[in-house]
Amino acid sequence: MEKPIENKSRRKFIVRSLFGGTGVLLGAVYFGRNALRRNLYHAIENAEVAYSGNTGTPLIWFEILKDNSITFHCPKVEMGQGTFTGLAQIAADELEVDIAQMRVVHAQSDSGNIDAMSTGGSTSISGLWVPLRELAATMREMLKNAAANELGSDAASLNIAQGVISNGQKSITYGEIASKTKKWEIPETPALKPLKNYKFIGKPVSRVDLEDKVMGASMYGMDAEMPNMLFGAAVRPSKIGAKFINADTTEAEQMPGVVKVVKEKDFVGVVAKSYTEAENAKNAIKVNWQTEKVWQTKDIEAMVEVGKGDPMVIQKEGKADSILENEGQEIIQSEYKSPLGAHAQLEPNGAVAFVEKDKATVMISTQVVNITRKEVAEKIGLEPEQVNIVPTFLGGGFGRRLHTPNAMQAAVLSKAVGQPVKCFFNRQEEFQNDTFRPPTHHVMKAKLNGNGLIEALEHNVSSGDVMYGSALFPSIVEPVIGSDVGAWRGGMIQYRSIPNYRAVSWRVKLPFATSWWRSLGLLANTFAIESFMDELAEKAGKNPVEFRLAHIQDDKAGNRLKKVIETAAEKANYVNEVKNGRAMGFAASTDARTPVAQVAEVSIENGEIKVHKVTCVIDPGLAVNPDQIKAQCEGSIIMGISAAMHERMYVEDGVLKPIIYGPYRMALMKHSPREIDIEILQNDDKPGAVGEPPLGPIGACVANAVYRLTKKRLREMPLSLA
Amino acid sequence: MEISFKINGEMQTVDVAENTPLLWVIRDILNLKGTKFGCGKAACGACTVHIDGNALRSCSIPVRFAENKEVITIEGLGTKENPHPVQQAWIEEVVPQCGYCQPGFMMATAALLAKNPNPTDEDIDRNIVNVCRCGTYYRMRKAIKRAAELSAGEIHPSEENKV
CATH class of the missing domain: 3.30.365.10 (Aldehyde oxidase/xanthine dehydrogenase, molybdopterin binding domain)
Incomplete structure (x- = not known):
């Protein structure tokens, strides 16, 4: 027997004007209480995972700009699987806009709209199938009702096409309505359209991230930058089970470009002015690792x-x-x-972190934005709310980026020098610390x-x-x-x-x-x-x-x-x-x-x-x-x-x-x-x-x-x- | 030391250690992020650029090697308004998934087509040896053939400039 996914229809809509009146943010809380446990039970019974809900307020799903384009702050990350495109199709159809009007960006953790759990398990489209359409449909109705007031028409008599609402004589764009409306009414969740009425769902729409990727313009974790950024490198073990004991950093400290050698109780790293200088200095650090056993393939196979x-x-x-x-x-x-x-994903795990007195920002390719945020916060002694994770495109996910200890290392190094630090694995470290x-x-x-x-x-x-x-x-x-x-x-x-x-x-x-x-x-x-x-x-x-x-x-x-x-x-x-x-x-x-x-x-x-x-x-x-x-x-x-x-x-x-x-x-x-x-x-x-x-x-x-x-x-x- | 070379049609002079890999000069000094770091050992091809028309792996080439030469990166291959035939074919076949390795593949393909305008499957197998983890090779092969067709009908500005 199949059980239907629990219907989570309790939600609260939030509407805010954007700074300087450039547009309107439409947000909604999609409750995911006890999501983990329920999802686990559900996964066991049905091999199906429901959407876990978002993480907190303020929440941003859609941003309606004056030029009548919609920015969709996507709670799922794009790692090649095409989720930006599929979710844009789903949203566009209920929002009644053209796919070309949709701009999809990764939701930052500050937006509150990051997935409470992860991007993975082939669940992004199936998990958001109902919630995203309900949100989009509700927002369409909000815009329509506001337009009815503005045009002096009955909402039911209005037509919408490509984000333009018309009563037959006059028309008004979503962008115009969004910037004019002061008070919004939140309607009941409207009925979703019948499948046959969808224009984008079911069609082989080209990827929304295609052109940027072909021009080499998409930003990955490795490409992220901040002003006054330095480069960090952390020493990572090459032997199985190696425990960090201590390190001799005398030589590294004298190397060209080195800003600081950072010794922590569990790792040692270096911050330098360039990537090559950081790598060279790292290679000059002599770490004393302790290993209890020298493993061979046959030992692993025997286990x-x-x-x-x-x-x-x-x-x-x-x-x-x-x-x-x-x-x-x-x-x-x-x-x-x-x-x-x-995993052998092409983009090494990379992150740029900037830790300031009472806040931190991390730009990173991660499949677990929420966990990355919690781990960084804990590591540097801040509350999760003080840490903003800015997800980038992922140069391959495949499960590799469900673990992001590199974010913590970048944060520790940044904290040590008071400047932004970019830190990533080299290829050997990727293969040995996978x-x-x-x-x-x-x-x-x-x-x-x-x-x-x-x-x-x-x-x-x-x-x-x-x-x-x-x-x-x-x-x-x-x-x-x-x-x-x-x-x-x-x-x-x-x-x-x-x-x-x-x-x-x-x-x-x-x-x-x-x-x-x-x-x-x-x-x-x-x-x-x-x-x-x-x-x-x-x-x-x-x-x-x-x-x-x-x-x-x-x-x-x-x-x-x-x-x-x-x-x-x-x-x-x-x-x-x-x-x-x-x-x-x-x-x-x-x-x-x-x-x-x-x-x-x-x-x-x-x-x-x-x-x-x-x-x-x-x-x-x-x-x-x-x-x-x-x-x-x-x-x-x-x-x-x-x-x-x-x-x-x-x-x-x-x-x-x-x-x-x-x-x-x-x-x-x-x-x-x-x-x-x-x-x-x-x-x-x-x-x-x-x-x-x-x-x-x-x-x-x-x-x-x-x-x-x-x-x-x-x-x-x-x-x-x- | 000061090293000068032409990149995407513009002369640039950088002041770095002469053995600095070209990749890091391109990415971190000239701020062209389309050329990617994958392995640092010329084993994956994510960092492929053209140096005087040859596809080379910039992570393992000291910047001094580029002195007085002409370097083309993905940013210089074409633009959204005027894509290189390889980029046009990549768009038509919707090749990229994660996209990280794609600039390297497109640079390798553009160099192959400049020398061999109509490559066979075997030519493609022998010459296109970069690594893609998403497994887009199937669409890439179609796109390479499509690019050959597109190139047969036109000469792109970025090719005309070459000596």
Whole structure:
């Protein structure tokens, strides 16, 4: 049973004149009381996260300027996923303005309109789908009512187009009304328009940030500046578990350009006049690190093993455990592994901080504006309200910017010199101080019945932490959930007409930070489950597509999954046989209620796996922007190919490696499929998750195709025939 | 020491240590932020600029190397009003996602097309070797081909100025 998202319709509207009468701010409080706990319960039941509400007052959503343009202070950050565009479409349609009239900016924390939680989890569009339209519609009605007074007409008789309100004879713009009106009436939340009346929602609107990005004009955290800004660098350890003891800074203090060497109890940093001077001085600091153990890859691999650590049953139907308990020849078992992965986002974590006597400003690319604010405030002894976070564009998010300790370091350095300081990671520090995608180990077990159908199926997954340890989920909520939601994302069995199935998550605490990486456990879990489904289909003597379809339950989720599988097989002309040296591999996953099926067409060239074409069918429900959904699918497929076929971090003598692109092998142009064919199904009337679900199937697709070509079953990522 | 070079059509003289990477001169002294820092080791291509028409990775080039040469950055490639064919193609194909690596890719593509106006898929694979984490390669390949078409029909002002 699906529960509807709790309807949060209590709200308070705030209207203020802008300084100098240049326009009007329209704000509203969208309550998110106890949002965290409720969202967690909700996420567990429905894999769906509601909007958590904004953080405080004053609140700014829309700014109506005299030139009749609307500035939308977006509570979600833009990291490439296209949320600025999708949310602008949603707002424009109810505001009754043209998309070209909308200017989208990141809400600063001072505006009060920053998301109380984060930007992540593929929830921005789905979470704001109702609240944003309700706010926009209410504001449209406020403007309309004010115009009715001004024009001396009945509000119901007025027409609105592109932000111009007309009674047939006279017309007035939103900008004019906003600057004239002194007293606003707040109406009841109006009914939302029927879907068919939307002009932008559902259309492949071009990205609102496109031109700036193509001209190199968009500002990222790395590009932010303040007057009299200096450059900071913080010494970061290269060894796992290294604890800062003390540092000899004698040489660094004499280096050219150095303004100050800053010694704290837990870190040492330097402030200089330029980036290169700060880096050079940092490299001259001799830090005494203490490490208790010299780690190697094999130590980490030995920890990540089903059977070690704490188990938690996350899904159970029937008696899979007792059926599969007796080791016999009827039990089919396979094991799979995925490696430690880096985010490797192109923009290093950067921030500019300026700490003054009773306030601080931080410009930064962050996915957790509210947490960044709290952490900076605590670190420098201010109240969160005294710290303004100015989010910039993110040069890639992928979960990396759900942790922003660099903001605190920039703030500490700024406080020490009384000037703004820019501080960011160099690439080696990014690779060695990442919050990695944890390595995983999977044990799949099954038993087939006499008809070649699955009688029982079990997935055991061992993974390093994803959610635990994250500032997003304070330790107090750990007992509420009991296991790592992030690690088992995609780990549950989606074939629910199997009479007996079970999924078990084993928690391992690794000696370095592992955390959110786009789609969390989905890629690895789907690799295991969907590779195994092909193994079972072969054992049963069945076509892999039909085999999957035979195990899907007859309900809404099941029917949506069936439909993407059938459509993908049809669209790709899926065949089991090798043709012209190429084979197809099939896989499907359901993540955050969005089902995706993919078919990869693969060959082996000079001993290397080559992916020529990927067909992808996704059903995210209502498609707000079909072109950006396609872009997210293409990106997920390529990032998935990169992670499944190329990437791997390892540990040598206590040091995490590689420390640079190249040695950290990633998919480049030459590795990307020349053909990607995407179809969007919309078997739900509201928008669902898009940014992560299409990352699920690709690893298994490729492995299944390679098996068909070589009869070799690859059970470990990165997939390799060597 | 004082080093002079032409950047985006304008002569500039900077007074910095001669081994300062060109990237930091471009970004922090000349305040052109479109050229990005990704790795500092010429491994990702986010900092790609043109020096006398060649696509080079400015993070690993000492500023003295640019002395008396002509540097073009993304800001000098084209404008919103008059985009370079590569930028025009990037807009038509809606290539960028996060956008951070895109200036480097566009600079690499513009240099490729100047030498090879009609690159094959293999030419593209061999020459466009920057890193994009969002996975926009699929659209980039389409945009590179589209840019080749657009370039075939016109000569952009920024190309005409070159010796």
